[in-house]
Each structure stands twice: as C-alpha cells, then as structure tokens.
Amino acid sequence: MAEVQPSLREQFDSPAQQREASRLGIWAFLATEVMFFGGLFVGYIVYRHSFPHAFAAASRHTNLLYGTLNTAILLTSSLTMALAVHAGEHGARKQIVKNLLLTILLAAAFLVVKGFEYSEDIHEHLVPGPSFFAGGDPRQELFFYFYWAMTGLHALHVIIGIGILSTIASLAARGRYNAAYYTPLEVAGLYWHFVDIVWIYLFPLLYLIGRHL
C-alpha cells in the first residue's frame, strides 16, 4: 500500500476494487440500454405477431447482401476490440492502438455499407410515408418504421462508439494505460460488444424472416 499508484482514486481501497466498480457501472448502463432497445424489440414482436405475412413480405425488400456483410464486419470489429483489451492486459501499447484503430476502421466500414443500403432503400421507396412502395400497405409500412428506427438507433450507437474508441485510442497512444491500469479501455470494449449484440438480433429479425418465401 505504501507504493504510490497514480491511477487509484482515493475513494477506493485497491485497484481491484476500483476496476470492479467501473465494470459494474458499465454493466448497469448496459442494462438500461437493454431496456432502451428492448422497447423497440417488444414493439416489433407485437406487430409481427399481428401481421406475420406482411412483415415477412416487407422484410424481403431489405438487402440481404449488405445486411450479412455488415454482420460479418461488426463481429470482426468485436474480435479486434477483444484483442485490444487483451493487449491492454499485457500493457502492450502498440497492440492496443493498432487493434483500436482496426476496430474504428471496421465501425466506419459498417456505416459506409449502411449508408449505401439506406440510399438504396430510399431509392426503392422503402421509407414510410406518401411515397411508400406497396401502395401504402400500412402493415408493411409498419415493418419499415421498425427497420428505420432500430437500425437508425443502432447506427447512432456505432457513431458514438467511434467517438469513444477514438478518445481511448489517443489516450492509449500517449501511454495512459498499462498492465496495472487499463479500465477505460475495458469499459469502452464492453460498450462496443453490446452494440455488436444488438446487431446480432437485428440481423435475423429485419433481414432473414422473409427469405424463404
């Protein structure tokens, strides 16, 4: 205890306790995020239960290639994020920064693909409203309300994630983290994996349900 530990705040007894508190904090935040997205998921379930055929028919208009590609991109970005945290455990600064930059690059790639997809969606009149394609079938329109709201909210989380990861990457590059203290890196990683998990569910619900028809 006599040793000076600059990263240890005075309200904590030990670095381990401090780390545990931070991790509990981010998990509590992620629980609120589960409820945040959870409302949309429950809404989707209720209306898909009411209009199963319209939802399946509408989902066929989404672009499966873009959706699958983006799933693979996000899953891979989760890998590079986990590798960055793994490097953090060893205090390997270069590896942290390299893997964080890869994660940011993949996140940006996700947004680019999503952008192409959105522009195609707009072109194909998949936006609910007066120009909606299916002669204004309100049940198919409902599917696309969920599509835009859920993917839009998810994309917002990806954008915020890029901001967080860039901050952490620049701090890591300046040597702020070492094997004894890399909690912010770990916490940012937990957030990023959560964003990945949301997409893991969005992909089958929005892209896959009508494919066999």
Add this chain to the structure above:
Amino acid sequence: MNASATSQKSLWKVWAALLTLLALTWLAARFNLGLWNTVIALVISGMKMTLVILFFMQVRYSSRLIWIFACAGFIWWMIFVSLAMTDYLTRREVVPYQRQSPNTPAQGAPARRE
C-alpha cells in the same frame, strides 16, 4: 493482478465460431422450414450473443456480481415481453388497421366479439 484470462488464440476461435454461425443462419433462412425458420434464427442469435458475452466481454472470468448485473437487463426484458404477449396472445381478435372509407363505420373501434 491482471492475469490474462483469455488467450489471443481463443479469441480468434470465438470469432471463427461467430462467423460460422452467421453462415449457418444465412443458409437456414433460405429454406422454408415454417415456424422453425424463426426458431433457428433466434437460437443462433442466442448462441452468438452468449459467445460474445462470455468470452469477448469476459463475463466467464468475472465475479458473480457482474453475472447478476449482466443478467438483470435480460431478465427484466423477459418479464416485459411475457407480460406484453400474455395480452396479445390471449385476445380473441385484434382488428387490424383499416383505411378510412365511407363504408367502414367506427374507425378504430374496439375488438369485435363474436
């Protein structure tokens, strides 16, 4: 203090498993399996989520308190969805949205009972 819980090799293995599951769910969606399409897609998503939570998010190597926090949101969501669906699944008839037309009376009337 920070004994590394996961090896780099195991992280790559988890990634390979995730991409395999993605290929499986993509493939399964192309066949008409009726209700099983949804079941298979959701089971595979559940497996992917579990892999990410246990290994990438390191919950497998975390304290029991973290386990409780990690489960809390999902358990609460299960209650949410169960209570919502007990309503929707037990209603005898849900009147779908109808376009406004002079012949349809009472727009948005409550569910008709036979």
